[in-house]
Amino acid sequence: MTFYNTYDRKETQLGLIPINWDVVKLEDALSLLTDGSHFSPKETADSPYYISSVKDLGVDSILIDTCKRISKSDYDRLVRAGCKPEVGDVLFSKDGTMGICFVYKQTMPIVVLSSIAILRPNKDFDSYFLKQYLSNKATLDLIISAHSSGSALPRLTLTNLKDIPVIKPSIAEQRKIGNILSDFDLKIELNNQINKTLESIARTLFKSWFVDFDPVRAKMAGEPPESICKRLKFTPEILDMFPDQFVDSELGKIPEGWVVNQISQFGDVVCGKTPSKTKPEYFGTGIPFIKIPDMHNDVYVVSPSERVTPLGVASQARKTIPPGSICVSCIATVGKVVITHEPSQTNQQINSIIPNSPDYTVYLYLQMREKEKEFHDLASGGTATLNMNTSTFSKVNVLMPNFEILKRFSDFTVPIFNEILLRQKESNILSNIRDTILPKLMSGKIRVPVGDTNE
Structure with a gap:
């Protein structure tokens, strides 16, 4: 595949674009723009019918294992109301976590809640192109800055979505x-x-x-x-x-x-700490600075949202953990587990185990994954925010x-x-x-x- 640059361009509200492209409103790119149910049906155990909210959206599909099951009568009613996406539709999360976007390819009996918009491209637009356009950071920034409600829970209306400018190549x-x-x-x-x-x-x-x-x-x-x-x-x-x-x-x-050992008997336990945010020179190019959002859905953190410079590392050298350490989230979102693959530091919401032997690493990772519910219970101390302190974490029993x-x-x-x-x-x-x-x-x-x- 070869690429070529273009020089014949015109000025638009989206900046310079090729002269043979157009800019249209999103509603003019679609044959259907709707959202899901504005009420949440009662859960029905063991039903083969599902309803999805934003929290059930993965990278490129609805995560069926986390969806709520609903009755056939509720499912049929929501299908009639237009809450069921079709293969080839573009799903876009418009409430809460905004901007999750993918082309729907599943054929299971799933309907969606109102936090998810269903976009059905017309004959002049390709589903995968539209998905990529809406996933573009510049587009998301434009959508959020121009149309977000500004409330504690960010929200877009269908009216907001209709007016989003979209480029239109052939x-x-x-x-x-x-x-x-x-x-x-x-x-x-x-x-x-x-x-x-x-x-x-x-x-x-x-x-x-x-x-x-x-x-x-x-x-x-x-x-x-x-x-x-x-x-x-x-x-x-x-x-x-x-x-x-x-x-x-x-x-x-x-x-x-x-035997039964406490976690602290498998290695040193280190509670993370954030270097001073008043010193910008502490953050930039350097080792990973792991936070809870970095710990979702992967075994290792290979693309941390932030890194600590050598100066930042030196400011709290004892908080550096080596490759093969096991990091466990212990405040707010409790029980997320990752393994470090390079020297790293973490924030104070994370406790890390530096194993006494490299042969403990995978075993401890899987043990910590197995103990998610136990960690959650230990962190539920009657306060609104879950918190399992380092002392409590260190004393958790683990099979040796x-x-x-x-x-x-x-x-x-x-x-x-x-x-x-x-x-x-x-x-x-x-x-x-x-x-x-x-x-x-x-x-x-x-x-x-x-x-x-x-x-």
Whole structure:
């Protein structure tokens, strides 16, 4: 694919654009602009019908596992009211978290709430182009600054959305632009899906060995070693590491020879701190400064929202944590967990474990993920804001297996997590490239040839 620059441009309300492009209102790009239900139906357990709010929107799809289930009668009523998106519609979050945007591709029985706008492009506009245009930072900044309600909960009305100016290249050029940018999105999403699968593999092994104790139970049940090894994909050497009975502990029944440790016995616990914001020289190019918003949806933080300079690091050197540390959010949004892959610092809402052994890293990460509800309960001290202090966090009980078994688990899972990190880094590079060329494509500073036979 080749790109070429264009020089014949005209002035518009959106700045200079190619002379053969137009600017129209969003309503003129659509055959339908609506939103979802303005009332929230009652939840119906085990129903196969779903309703989505903004919190259920992922990067490029509705997260069905978090959606509320509703009755068939409520679902049918909302379908008749136009609250069900069609494949090819563009969904745009207009209340609360504003600007989540993707082309809808799902075929499940899902309707949406009023916090989500449904945009159905007309024949002159391509869905993927429109999605990319609305995802452009310049467009989002324009929308938010010009139309946000200004209330504590940012909100757009359908009337606001109708008036948003939209560039209009030819449909052929729109499709080329949409396809180029969507290729980046597809590769990033593929990496995300592979990483979810890889983490699931590690979690399955973790659960079998350290939650369900499958090898121990199989031995206790008298299952022949050959059968256990075949079923659990063990070698006899690994099977021999596991005991054949349980003992009582603070955590209930655990395998004989294993113990219960507090988190602080696995390594040093460091509570983060924010360098002085009055010193701008403390922030800029440097090591990651991890905050809770950086901890969502990934194992590692490869693109932190902020970094600390060497001066900032030196101002609180004891708050630096090494690669392989496990960070756990403990205030407000409690129970988010990530692993550091380079020296980092965190803010005061995060407690970090610096493991005594690198073989603890993956095990502790999965243990901390397993304890999300326990952390939440410990942080619920009767105040409005959840808060689990460092002392309470450090004393949480965690199962300590035989180190030989823990070492073998690490040998199996560390390569999996290394692959996850590589894919996260690749996705970050792709995201940066996409975000660099997106505004240039949307302004026409870079043009894509239409009808190029050498694609």
